[in-house]
Structures are given as structure tokens and as C-alpha cells.
Amino acid sequence: MTDTATKILDAGQFLIQTRGYSAVSFQNIATKVGIKKPSIIHHFENKCSLGVAIIQRYKSNFAEQLEAIKNDPDKTSWDSLEFYFSPYFHFASTPDQVCLCGALSGEVTALPEEMRIEVKLFMEAHQLWLKEILINGLNKQEMNFDMPPIQLARMIFNSLQGALLVKRSTDDLNQIEDVRRTIIKMLAA
Amino acid sequence: MTDTATKILDAGQFLIQTRGYSAVSFQNIATKVGIKKPSIIHHFENKCSLGVAIIQRYKSNFAEQLEAIKNDPDKTSWDSLEFYFSPYFHFASTPDQVCLCGALSGEVTALPEEMRIEVKLFMEAHQLWLKEILINGLNKQEMNFDMPPIQLARMIFNSLQGALLVKRSTDDLNQIEDVRRTIIKMLAA
DNA sequence: GTCTATACAAAGATAGAC
DNA sequence: GTCTATCTTTGTATAGAC
Numbered sequence: 001m002t003d004t005a006t007k008i009l010d011a012g013q014f015l016i017q018t019r020g021y022s023a024v025s026f027q028n029i030a031t032k033v034g035i036k037k038p039s040i041i042h043h044f045e046n047k048c049s050l051g052v053a054i055i056q057r058y059k060s061n062f063a064e065q066l067e068a069i070k071n072d073p074d075k076t077s078w079d080s081l082e083f084y085f086s087p088y089f090h091f092a093s094t095p096d097q098v099c100l101c102g103a104l105s106g107e108v109t110a111l112p113e114e115m116r117i118e119v120k121l122f123m124e125a126h127q128l129w130l131k132e133i134l135i136n137g138l139n140k141q142e143m144n145f146d147m148p149p150i151q152l153a154r155m156i157f158n159s160l161q162g163a164l165l166v167k168r169s170t171d172d173l174n175q176i177e178d179v180r181r182t183i184i185k186m187l188a189a
Numbered sequence: 190m191t192d193t194a195t196k197i198l199d200a201g202q203f204l205i206q207t208r209g210y211s212a213v214s215f216q217n218i219a220t221k222v223g224i225k226k227p228s229i230i231h232h233f234e235n236k237c238s239l240g241v242a243i244i245q246r247y248k249s250n251f252a253e254q255l256e257a258i259k260n261d262p263d264k265t266s267w268d269s270l271e272f273y274f275s276p277y278f279h280f281a282s283t284p285d286q287v288c289l290c291g292a293l294s295g296e297v298t299a300l301p302e303e304m305r306i307e308v309k310l311f312m313e314a315h316q317l318w319l320k321e322i323l324i325n326g327l328n329k330q331e332m333n334f335d336m337p338p339i340q341l342a343r344m345i346f347n348s349l350q351g352a353l354l355v356k357r358s359t360d361d362l363n364q365i366e367d368v369r370r371t372i373i374k375m376l377a378a
Numbered sequence: 379g380t381c382t383a384t385a386c387a388a389a390g391a392t393a394g395a396c
Numbered sequence: 397g398t399c400t401a402t403c404t405t406t407g408t409a410t411a412g413a414c
Contacts, residue, residue: 004397020296022211025389038391039398047390096298105354106295107209109285120359147374151367154352158368159344162351165294166343170309178340179347185336186375193379214407227409228380236408381414389406396399 005043007033013054017097021051021115022107048112055118058100059125062087066129077137081187084130085180088160092167092176102161127153137187144189156183194232196222202243206286210240210304211296237301244307247289248314251276255318266326270376273319274369277349281356281365291350316342326376333378345372 011032015024026047030037044050069075069083091097101122108116130153137143145152159179167175200221204213215236219226233239258264258272280286290311297305319342326332334341348368356364 002397019299020209020211022209023296023299026391027388035397036399038393038400041391042397045391098295101358102351102354103295105358106287106292107212108354108358110208110212116358123355123359147371150363151370154355154364154367155348155371158351158355158364159348160351161355162291162347162349163343165291165297165354166312166347166350169290169294169297169305170312174339175343175347178343181340182336182344182375186371191379215409216406224379225381227382227411230409231379234409379414381412383411383413385408385410387407387409390404392403393401394399395401396397 002043004033004035004039008040008043008050009054009057012050013058013100014097016051016054017091017100017103019096020103020107022110048114051111051115052118055100055104055115055122059118059122062122063125066126070129070132077133077140077142080133080136081183084133085160088164088176089180091164092173096168098164098168099161102165105161106165123157127157130156134187142189143187145187152186155186159183191232193222193224193228197229197232197239198243198246201239202247202289203286205240205243206280206289206292208285209292209296211299237303240301240304241307244289244293244304244311248307248311251311252314255315259318259321266322266329266331269322269325270372273322274349277353277365278369280353281362285357287353287357288350291354294350295354312346316346319345323376331378332376334376341375344375348372 008029011029012024015028015032026037026040030040040050044053066084069080075083088099091099101119104111104115104119108119111119127150131149134143134145134149134152138145138149159182160176163176163179167173197218200218201213204217204221215226215229219229229239233242255273258269264272277288280288290308293300293304293308297308300308316339320338323332323334323338323341327334327338348371349365352365352368356362
């Protein structure tokens with residue numbers, strides 16, 4: 001991965017998180033990187049493969065960190081959950097960024113099939129990770145709840161994604177803070 | 190409002206709910222209505238004003254129904270809440286539709302300012318309506334919960350919006366059904 | 379009110395010089 | 397690896413005939 005390729009991924013990811021996929025052009029990305037439009041093609045053969053590469057990198061960055069925290073014996077299930085919240089709050093602290101896959105979910109049917117697959121895999125992986133954290137919290141009696149862990153995992157993931165999108169549209173940080181408070185209350189032992 | 194104008198609004202709304210705003214063109218809409226591209230301009234002066242008209246109509250259709258159910262003395266707060274769920278489940282039963290404003294939320298910063306305002310107003314109105322239903326449920330002792338009604342209203346709205354988007358991306362109806370179950374459990378008296 | 383024809387800009391993508 | 401130049405398609409929008 002060359003330095004320029006990384007800059008293209010960075011710029012593309014930022015622009016998609018900020019404006020969506022259809023509304024982002026090679027020209028936008030090139031300007032942000034400081035190169036000319038056709039130079040992008042040298043690194044990614046077309047817009048779709050750039051899109052796929054952006055999602056895959058985003059997904060694996062997340063996956064690494066999620067894996068690390070899951071296997072750390074010093075971390076409680078609450079630590080893991082708070083860790084999971086942190087990127088959502090990071091994005092919420094910016095004026096215009098949302099989760100990459102949340103941004104794409106509004107126009108998912110307009111995306112090439114290869115990108116749709118990546119979005120789906122991202123969402124499923126996150127829900128499974130959350131489910132494991134919840135099962136762990138229950139087993140260790142750090143958390144308490146009375147419903148199937150996968151149901152709660154879906155609720156947590158979907159409410160965070162929704163809250164981030166609604167936060168950006170309304171410019172109201174309460175959207176995500178209230179969701180966090182509600183999740184914590186649902187799990188309190 | 191002429192018949193053609195209505196058909197243009199219908200087609201435009203359906204296409205935005207299905208594919209987003211940036212990815213929908215006058216050509217797409219014209220084809221769906223069965224007219225030529227420039228005929229749309231006769232009814233809506235540009236894409237932005239068509240977008241605004243679509244959101245405003247969507248919003249006022251909702252508002253009428255929400256108002257009606259709120260003022261019906263025969264309806265319990267649970268009836269009102271189930272009524273609120275119904276369009277989400279209707280969209281979820283289609284292969285590709287989400288809430289109009291949920292679809293727009295992923296690309297909201299790419300929208301013209303006039304459209305952004307409408308999206309924001311929609312979300313705020315829905316959360317206020319939910320808040321009133323929750324207060325009502327508490328007062329009538331039909332519901333029971335221990336947090337600020339606006340916090341719970343935000344959680345409900347955001348989780349439904351998120352669930353619908355994630356349902357479409359994953360093709361998994363559990364996404365929205367599990368959110369509904371969790372909401373109901375949170376409010377159970 | 380709808381059409382044909384067209385203007386103009388911007389999109390994704392390619393060819394080939396350097 | 398990056399550039400200029402260009403191709404082709406498609407986008408929004410306009411002019412003017414019918």
C-alpha cells in the first residue's frame with residue numbers, strides 16, 4: 001500500500017462518512033489528496049473497487065480492536081461496551097461524520113453489489129461482537145437483562161447507528177447521549 | 190395539485206426511499222411516471238424544490254394521522270405506539286424501502302439547505318409526538334418506565350430508524366422485530 | 379401541459395506523454 | 397506514478413414548438 005493509496009482511502013472514507021457515496025466524486029477525492037483525478041485510477045481501478053477497499057479497511061481496523069478488547073482479561077464487559085461506544089461518540093463530536101456503514105445504509109440499493117456485501121458483513125460482525133459482550137456480562141454477573149442477547153445486540157447497534165444519523169441531521173448531541181444512557185439502564189445489574 | 194404533479198411526487202418519494210436522493214435523477218422519475226424529463230420542470234422548478242415538496246407531503250401525511258390518533262379517547266397509549274410502529278413495519282415488508290427521512294439522513298450534508306431543514310423538522314416532530322404518548326402512558330398507568338420521556342422517545346425513534354436501514358442492508362427482518370420487542374419490554378407496566 | 383432539441387457542467391473512465 | 401487531454405455518458409436545466 002503506497003502512501004498515495006492510503007491518502008486516497010483516507011480522503012474517500014472521510015468524504016463518504018460526511019456526504020455519502022453517490023455524492024462523492026473522484027474529483028472531490030483528488031482535490032482533497034492534492035492530486036489529479038486520473039491518478040486515482042492508477043491505485044484503484046474504478047469507483048466501486050475504491051469503495052470496497054474503504055469499507056474493508058474500516059471493517060478490519062474495527063475488527064482488530066474489537067478482538068483485542070474481547071480477549072483482555074482485565075476488561076469488564078462494561079469496559080468493552082464503553083469501548084464500543086467510543087467511535088460513535090468520536091464521530092458525534094465532529095460536525096458531519098457518521099459511521100461509514102451508517103452513511104452507506106441510506107443508499108445501499110444504489111451501491112454496486114460488491115459494496116453491499118461488505119456493508120452487510122460489517123453490520124453482522126458488529127452485532128455478533130456485541131452479543132458476545134452481553135453474554136459475557138451476564139455470565140460474569142456484571143450485567144443483567146431478561147431477553148435474548150442477540151435481540152439486545154441488535155437494539156444496541158441499530159439505536160447507535162440511528163442516533164448518529166439523527167444527531168447529524170438535527171445537530172443535537174442528546175440524540176446519542178440519550179441512547180447511551182438508555183442502553184446502560186437496560187443492562188444495569 | 191394536478192394529477193401529474195402527484196404522480197411525480199409519488200415516484201420521486203418511492204425512488205428516494207429506495208435509493209436515496211443523490212442517486213435519483215429526473216430521468217428515473219420521468220421514466221417511472223411515463224413522461225419526458227423536462228415535463229417535470231413544469232411542475233417543480235428544480236430538483237431541490239421537488240425534494241422539499243416530497244418531504245413536506247410525507248411529513249404532513251404523517252402529522253395528520255399522528256394528530257388523529259392522539260386525540261382519539263378510545264385509544265390507549267399502547268394503541269398509539271403500535272400505530273406509530275406500523276409504517277416502519279410496512280416499509281420493512283418491502284424489499285427496499287426505508288423511511289424517507291432515514292434514507293436522506295445518510296447524505297444529509299449533500300442536500301440543499303431547504304431540504305435539510307425539512308428533515309430536521311420531521312425528526313423533531315416525531316420525537317415530540319412519541320414523548321407525548323409516553324407521558325400519556327405513564328399518566329394513565331398503562332406504561333411504566335423510569336427515565337425522562339424525551340430520552341426514551343429519542344431511543345425509540347432512533348432505534349426504529351436505524352433498524353429499518355440495517356434491515357434493508359442485511360435483508361434480516363429480525364432487525365426491526367427485535368427492536369420492537371425491546372421497546373415494548375422497556376415500557377411494560 | 380408535454381414534447382423535441384439543446385445547452386452546459388460534471389461524472390467515471392481511458393490513452394498516452396513524461 | 398502522475399500528468400494533460402479526451403471520450404462517453406449522464407446529470408440538471410432551458411428554449412421554444414405544438
